[in-house]
Amino acid sequence: MTADISADWMSLPAAQQPAWPDPDALHEVLSSLRSSPPLVYAAECDQLRHRLAAVARGEAFLLQAGDCAETFDGVSADQIDNKLRTILQMAAVLTYAASVPVVKVGRMAGQYAKPRSSDAETRDGVTLPSYRGDAVNGLAFEEAARVPDPHRLTRMYHASVTTLNLVRAFTTGGYADLRRVHAWNRDFLALSPVGERYEDLARQIDSALAFMRSCGTLPREIETVEFYASHEALLLDYETALTRVDSRSGNLYDVSAHMVWIGERTRQLDGAHVEFAARIRNPIGVKLGPSTTADDALALIDRLDPERQPGRLTFITRMGAERIRDVLPGLVEKVTASGAQVVWVCDPMHGNTYKSESGYKTRQFSSICDEIRGFFEVHRHLGTQPGGIHVELTGDDVTECVGGAHEIADADLRHRYETACDPRLNRSQSLELAFMIAEMYGGSGAGTRAHRGEERR
Ligand SMILES: O=C[C@H](O)[C@H](O)COP(=O)(O)O
Ligand SMILES: C=C(OP(=O)(O)O)C(=O)O
């Protein structure tokens, strides 16, 4: 892998970039990042593309999850451990229900930069630049903290390395054994108000595991987990500095993560983000909000997946519970008619955000569930593949989204509102969501080809 690239996308207009005040400091940081080791290898990115191709065919399901905004303070064994456990617990339930492998991709180990609706934030008559993620400036509402500091890019790199190292140890070192993960789910149900509702499903999983054990055929996959890292490729300075030429193929890869996505605010066809994504070979995601037209989607396919390579492009729709049933069918129909094979994933978070009466940015658990239901309904109706979900969550017991089995109310939000940006599902809400989706499958793979008895490849 070499870092000798022309990076001509940097001459195109790029939305949502920080105004770094000190160009010399930026230059120095980027030069050091250009010679830093990769976080991931190109071959791992290719492997994820193959996994996502299976998702596109309906032979696997994608679970992409993690923080809205990771923070440097959040790089602790406990927080990473809790988040990973939660994702693996969700994956265990979904694997059983969907009857296909679940491809696990964290919004982790690099999700440190945020696009914002407004450049400035005003509190009690004081206006300061908006917080743009720990990669750019500080969350504290203080003038000095909000000044973009390029040295934060170096911290982002090291925080990502540390997180990914722990994730790799956790997922391959025996700790993530499916039997243990299922036991955690049992513990969760024992204490949850929804425990009884999902008891049957848990018992079916017990039986499946016992059956495998008695056959003496517990596969290696039970003990280790394949886990991938992803984040929004927002800060082009950083992503470009971590883009390398793969010595096997001569192609470019962004080695800061296995998969990167382009956000709803930066997917302009003539912009730098789309051009950058077009040039790298990692699997790419693009967020699509409710104003997306079919022509927008088709143009993105032409730019980002001209070879129509299954697994290369994932559309992450974030329409809102009220819009999804109206907006999604037209997009899916026209994309499908074009012959393109993209992965369709539902982000039920970003179209359902509102400011609560108590002043917190929040989301209703019921709206999140409803958007997912709408997503499955649309795909079932059209005979297309509901490829997966993309959610903002944490493994901690925060109070950021309202509703769920513990009925978090607006007045509870202040107790543990800890997110640096958007409200996340807490551990219990995340697991409840997984069981809710499992219930939609009726206990076994209703949304997949496998379930419909169609032939697997
Ligand atoms: O995570 C997504 C965006 O960065 C976030 O929703 C923007 O939030 P804002 O509208 O508060 O800027
Ligand atoms: C910025 C995000 O979402 P979107 O681009 O869909 O608004 C996000 O995923 O945190």
Ligand SMILES: [Mn+2]
């Ligand atoms: Mn977010």
